Amino acid sequence: MAKLTVHGTPISTYVRTVRLLLEEAGADYDIKDVGIFNGDNESAEYLAKNPFGKVPTLEVDGQLIYETAAITDYLDTVLVGNKFSPSDPLTRARMRQIMAIVDSYLYSQAITTIVVQRLIVPSQGGKTDGERVNNAVSPAKKAVEAIEALTVGSPYLLGGEVSIADFYLIPIFIYLSKTPEFDAITAQTPKLRAWWDQAAQHPNVKKVSA
Ligand SMILES: N[C@@H](CCC(=O)N[C@@H](CS)C(=O)NCC(=O)O)C(=O)O
Known part of the structure; x- marks a missing residue:
């Protein structure tokens, strides 16, 4: 599997949404801390990853995905064959x-x-x-x-x-x-x-x- 990095602070609810999926899937991943109360998320470096300055952004082998619905859909598909999305x-x-x-x-x-x-x-x-x-x-x-x-x-x-x-x-x-x-x-x-x-x-x- 590709290397997965979650950019975002662990206190963010949306970062936790992504982490819950990753943990439940048993996936290996890193977290790169991007603070939301200290302005990290508004830095030029982070805005280049996510123009809206929101966390999380997922990095997959150099590809960036932002918006939690897109991230969770992607991870659900590639990690567990859509196990976390009902088929009905x-x-x-x-x-x-x-x-x-x-x-x-x-x-x-x-x-x-x-x-x-x-x-x-x-x-x-x-x-x-x-x-x-x-x-x-x-x-x-x-x-x-x-x-x-x-x-x-x-x-x-x-x-x-x-x-x-x-x-x-x-x-x-x-x-x-x-x-x-x-x-x-x-x-x-x-x-x-x-x-x-x-x-x-x-x-x-x-x-x-x-
Ligand atoms: N639509 C975004 C929302 C993400 C979001 O609102 N994240 C919050 C943290 S839980 C954030 O980045 N807040 C920082 C800010 O608004 O400056 C998503 O689905 O990922």
Whole structure:
């Protein structure tokens, strides 16, 4: 197999999505740290790899792939013959819906607002903006409830097999579950609560969270 390098900081949720897939596939890979709070991701060197300055970017024998959906699709294909993408078209559509909900509706509310305000800002000596947090709870709840409606249940989001949908949602829950808003956001999502209780114990989840 080609040499795989993930460019990005290990604290990034999207980097963790890619790492969960790599770990679950048993792949050998390197991580090249690109910080997102110190400006590494806006350096000329990194922007030459990813013009949007987002992490992760995957390097495969000198070829660069950015955008997590493209990276996970590529790795799923070349590493495990699409084992992490359901072959049934409807179940596969559910997986893509969950990935798109995370990208379009959940990430910005849960991570950019709630997690950054609750966990990152105070860790850097700042003060949480309570109004911004409160305004993000309802849209985050809506996104989580939409995922609940698409979820089959345990042990994985789409049933018996782990999929890229799990790799997308787990990193969000790793952080969101550490905020006081988690209980309110997941109050109406019993399947996701049970799913998370199980997922949080998985060795690969602990490994990428470390
Ligand atoms: N659409 C991108 C989103 C990646 C993304 O938002 N990454 C965050 C870290 S989790 C980032 O790079 N943030 C730095 C910034 O926005 O300056 C993908 O799917 O890879």
